[in-house]
Amino acid sequence: xxxxxxxxxxxxxxxxxxxxxxxxxxxxxxxxxxxxxxxxxxxxxxxxxxxxxxxxxxxxxxxxxxxxxxxxxxxxxxxxxxxxxxxxxxxxxxxxxxxxxxxxxxxxxxxxxxxxxxxxxxxxxxxxxxxxxxxxxxxxxxxxxxxxxxxxxxxxxxxxxxxxxxxxxxxxxxxxxxxxxxxxxxxxxxxxxxxxxxxxxxxxxxxxxxxxxxxxxxxxxxxxxxxxxxxxxxxxxxxxxxxxxxxxxxxxxxxxxxxxxxxxxxxxxxxxxxxxxxxxxxxxxxxxxxxxxxxxxxxxxxxxxxxxxx
Amino acid sequence: xxxxxxxxxxxxxxxxxxxxxxxxxxxxxxxxxxxxxxxxxxxxxxxxxxxxxxxxxxxxxxxxxxxxxxxxxxxxxxxxxxxxxxxxxxxxxxxxxxxxxxxxxxxxxxxxxxxxxxxxxxxxxxxxxxxxxxxxxxxxxxxxxxxxxxxxxxxxxxxxxxxxxxxxxxxxxxxxxxxxxxxxxxxxxxxxxxxxxxxxxxxxxxxxxxxxxxxxxxxxxxxxxxxxxxxxxxxxxxxxxxxxxxxxxxxxxxxxxxxxxxxxxxxxxx
Ligand SMILES: [Zn+2]
Numbered sequence: 105x106x107x108x109x110x111x112x113x114x115x116x117x118x119x120x121x122x123x124x125x126x127x128x129x130x131x132x133x134x135x136x137x138x139x140x141x142x143x144x145x146x147x148x149x150x151x152x153x154x155x156x157x158x159x160x161x162x163x164x165x166x167x168x169x170x171x172x173x174x175x176x177x178x179x180x181x182x183x184x185x186x187x188x189x190x191x192x193x194x195x196x197x198x199x200x201x202x203x204x205x206x207x208x209x210x211x212x213x214x215x216x217x218x219x220x221x222x223x224x225x226x227x228x229x230x231x232x233x234x235x236x237x238x239x240x241x242x243x244x245x246x247x248x249x250x251x252x253x254x255x256x257x258x259x260x261x262x263x264x265x266x267x268x269x270x271x272x273x274x275x276x277x278x279x280x281x282x283x284x285x286x287x288x289x290x291x292x293x294x295x296x297x298x299x300x301x302x303x304x305x306x307x308x309x310x311x312x313x314x315x316x317x318x319x320x321x322x323x324x325x326x327x328x329x330x331x332x333x334x335x336x337x338x339x340x341x342x343x344x345x346x347x348x349x350x351x352x353x354x355x356x357x358x359x360x361x362x363x364x365x366x367x368x369x370x371x372x373x374x375x376x377x378x379x380x381x382x383x384x385x386x387x388x389x390x391x392x393x394x395x396x397x398x399x400x401x402x403x404x405x406x407x408x409x410x411x412x413x414x
Numbered sequence: 415x416x417x418x419x420x421x422x423x424x425x426x427x428x429x430x431x432x433x434x435x436x437x438x439x440x441x442x443x444x445x446x447x448x449x450x451x452x453x454x455x456x457x458x459x460x461x462x463x464x465x466x467x468x469x470x471x472x473x474x475x476x477x478x479x480x481x482x483x484x485x486x487x488x489x490x491x492x493x494x495x496x497x498x499x500x501x502x503x504x505x506x507x508x509x510x511x512x513x514x515x516x517x518x519x520x521x522x523x524x525x526x527x528x529x530x531x532x533x534x535x536x537x538x539x540x541x542x543x544x545x546x547x548x549x550x551x552x553x554x555x556x557x558x559x560x561x562x563x564x565x566x567x568x569x570x571x572x573x574x575x576x577x578x579x580x581x582x583x584x585x586x587x588x589x590x591x592x593x594x595x596x597x598x599x600x601x602x603x604x605x606x607x608x609x610x611x612x613x614x615x616x617x618x619x620x621x622x623x624x625x626x627x628x629x630x631x632x633x634x635x636x637x638x639x640x641x642x643x644x645x646x647x648x649x650x651x652x653x654x655x656x657x658x659x660x661x662x663x664x665x666x667x668x669x670x671x672x673x674x675x676x677x678x679x680x681x682x683x684x
Contacts, residue, residue, distance in 0.1 A: 205615070232650045236565040239479075239534065242438035246535075284570045317608060318573065373586050375528070375653070388510045404569050407481055410601060411577060 117198065131188040136345035137298035137336060139165040139275070141192060143185070144344045147392040149205065150208060152249035155180045156159055159208035159305075163371055164295060166272020170197035172405070173293055173302050174340075175212030176250065182212020197221055199270055201279065201306030202260065203340065204287045205232040206316075207240055213258040217298045224270070225260035228288035233257045261369045263366065264291060285322035292400050294332055301334035301348055309342025312391040312398060313355050315362075319413075321406040323359055326352055338411070358387055365408075366405045376406045438557065442556060446506040455502060455512070459550055461542065465489070467551035467631055468498065468525070468543035479559035479566035481524040481647050482533045486541045486553075488525025492595075493516065500527035500544040505645050507537035509608075515643035516654075521635050523595025523654040523657035530647040532566040532608075533559040568648030575601035577649075581678035583664055590682045597657040600630060600666050602651070602676070603660060625650050632682070633662035 128239045133141045150156035157176035163172045163185070165189040170189055175394055189197060200216045202225040203209055213223070218334075242382040244252045248287045262268070264281040272298050275297050292368040293302035306325060308314070317320065330349045337348035370380040380399045415671050452461070471485040471676040490499050503513040518525050525543070535540070540554035559566065568574060590596045602625060609622025628640040628650070637656040656664070665679040 125441070235567055241564045242535065284573065284624075288570055288572065316569050318570045320572075343475065349586075373584070375483075376481075376530070377528075380477070396425065400481075403478050403481045403483070407647070407651070408570065410651070411580070411603060412572075412647070 130191070131184045132171050133162065133188055133192070134344045136338065137295075137300050140295065140298060140300055140338075141165070142338055143188075143345040145177075145203055145208070145341060147395065149343065149377050149396055150248060152247070152389050154185060155250065156208050156244070156248045159206075159409060160338060160342070160344060161185060161209070161212070162187055162338070163197075164275070164277065164293075164302075165193050166274065166275035167195075168271070169195050169274025171199040171270060172197055172216060172294075173201045173207040173215060174203055174268055177208035177357055178211050178250065179214055179252070180250075182215035185212055186215045187389060195233065196389075198272070199224055200258070201225070201270075201277075202229060202295060203292070203302070203337070204235060204290050205229055206305065207244070208343055209304065209340070210258075211244075211252070211256060216254045217258055222262055222406040223258050223260045224264060224268070224279065224291075226291045227265050228289040229330055230259035230263065232287065232289045233259050262334045267344065271395065273354070275302060282285075282325045283321050284318035284327070285325040287317040290317070290325070292329065292332075292408060294334060299335040300345075301329065301332050301337045301350075303329060303337050305340035307337055307339040307342070307352060308355050309346060309351060310392050311341035313358055313401070314397050315359075315401045315404045317354055318367060319359060321365075321402075322409070323356070323363065326359075328333060353389065358391070361387055362401060362405055363409070366409050370406065371411075376403055438542040438553050442536075442538075443507070445510070447504075447538065447540070451504055451506060451511055455504065456542065456550060460551040460650050461552045463552050463554075464598075465553050465661075467545065468541055468553050469548055470499065470537050470539065470541040470553040470555050473648065474558060476557050476559040478564055479533050480564060480568050481530045482557060484529055484539065484561065486525070486527040488518075488543070490525075490545070492520045492522050494520045497522075497546050498543045499546045501525065501527065502542045503531075503605040503645075504540050504542070505531065505533060505537055508532070508538070508645050509534050510643050511535060512638055512643050512646060513551040514642040516604075517636070517639040519636055521632065521637050521657055522655055524655040526653075526655055528653035530651055531645050532647055533557050533645075535559055535567050536672050547684055548595075565607070571605040571607065571648060574603055574605040574648045578605070579674070581666060581668065581676055583666070585679065585680075585682075588682065588683065589682055590626050590658045591657055592660065592684050597653065597655055598664065599651065599653045600628070600678075601649065601673050602628070602666075602668055603669075605642060606648045606650060622671060624671055625668055626671045627667075628652065629667045630654070630656070631665050632658055633658050637664075660682070660684065667670065 145159040161174040268279045271276045278294045334348040365383040380402045383402045469487045476482040502515040543551045585598040606624040630638040668676040
């Protein structure tokens with residue numbers, strides 16, 4: 105069967121699906137500070153019911169145009185976000201900022217692809233997308249119940265090397281490309297106008313932090329973020345908004361505890377498998393999805409910290 | 415691949431859960447093995463299945479598809495009369511099913527191995543032992559690589575690249591027990607880049623760069639010789655045994671697919 109035919113059928117059916125979704129669900133949004141709108145995700149694993157729509161996503165409105173910050177966990181959620189923006193402002197979207205490569209933050213990208221819209225991401229984002237896309241596409245079909253194609257991953261046309269300023273019209277966003285932390289391609293956004301830090305997945309609240317980059321690197325980047333003069337922060341997973349820097353305390357405690365216990369396990373010549381059974385378990389009650397992510401955090405940390413003593 | 419797309423769309427429209435689809439294409443199906451891999455690697459030689467000679471242990475749910483800990487336990491002593499001379503590790507549904515093969519000797523002491531592998535999907539993982547009398551024995555485990563949002567690559571490949579070629583041995587305690595199997599761990603820093611990802615998005619995929627051969631010897635006598643492929647996790651890490659008969663030098667020689675070689679050695683005292 106020619107690929108073109110499949111794509112056409114796919115589009116037609118997606119259109120049908122979108123019609124249904126738009127009719128019943130306006131994406132719930134909260135204006136957490138003037139011109140900053142956040143849709144709060146939920147503490148769940150991505151599955152066929154939530155369709156991967158689990159992260160906090162949203163947008164910031166300037167006087168000239170709108171910046172989307174994370175486009176959604178599914179192509180449908182991307183379209184729903186686009187429709188919701190149009191309800192709140194007549195201004196056009198000029199930027200789509202992808203805070204990192206994870207599916208729950210980028211799968212809505214395609215809805216925003218249009219002339220005049222620039223996609224912004226960490227300078228390592230395009231490579232991370234390319235490396236992960238084939239696996240993510242298979243995984244979406246298996247676990248999320250929809251078909252993705254390469255076109256759903258829109259790589260940044262403006263990579264952020266260290267930092268970048270985006271002017272939305274009398275509102276300047278300062279973007280920072282971080283070192284390996286939650287992933288190796290984390291980007292944070294600071295809105296000076298309202299002293300709000302869009303930390304995305306550099307900040308987990310309630311939902312156990314997931315280390316898919318570097319544990320020690322993440323602790324360093326938290327220190328850096330604590331120096332940002334923000335009053336409010338928006339986590340990638342957690343409430344729509346929280347006080348900064350207090351919001352980072354629980355995450356920092358967990359990551360520090362993980363580092364301390366993994367280092368001790370390595371010193372005691374325990375294996376990764378043994379460490380995965382015990383490390384972190386005293387902090388279990390403080391977090392949602394602990395059983396789903398703690399062991400993998402331990403393994404990632406263990407494999408990296410084994411090299412620490414040289 | 416393409417035949418799968420239409421049913422998926424159809425299911426989406428009719429609202430039937432994906433689990434139906436999963437049942438239709440049973441993930442526990444061993445078609446890849448029985449249909450191709452078995453003949454490819456072992457021809458029509460008989461293989462006895464069970465855990466009597468060798469046992470593979472793997473987590474049913476892989477927490478991180480980039481780092482799945484696998485243990486292989488030899489159930490017979492490595493004596494000059496009879497020993498496990500080769501263990502082959504196959505991951506059925508990986509893009510390259512052959513993960514590694516390990517040649518062992520009586521000097522290995524025990525045919526116990528542990529390592530970390532990449533697992534791309536739901537798959538059987540199997541270890542096939544060949545004993546010195548030429549017989550084959552197989553132990554297998556089913557692994558569901560879930561791992562949330564991570565991918566089977568490695569979290570921080572740049573860090574591994576920066577350390578490229580660094581190696582170290584780790585032993586329990588600083589003294590070896592002579593005449594007994596001693597556990598040792600070999601750590602190799604190497605990104606083990608698969609080079610396999612289809613570059614549908616950019617031109618940024620690096621070509622394959624992975625460890626192809628690992629040779630460990632004690633005072634010149636081979637202990638472990640491995641042929642490895644891209645299923646081995648970034649920063650390859652092997653645990654195995656060796657039997658020192660006196661103080662001496664444990665040596666590892668690594669070669670990657672680009673022909674780069676790295677060596678490390680460790681003095682073993684009694
Ligand atoms: Zn994330």
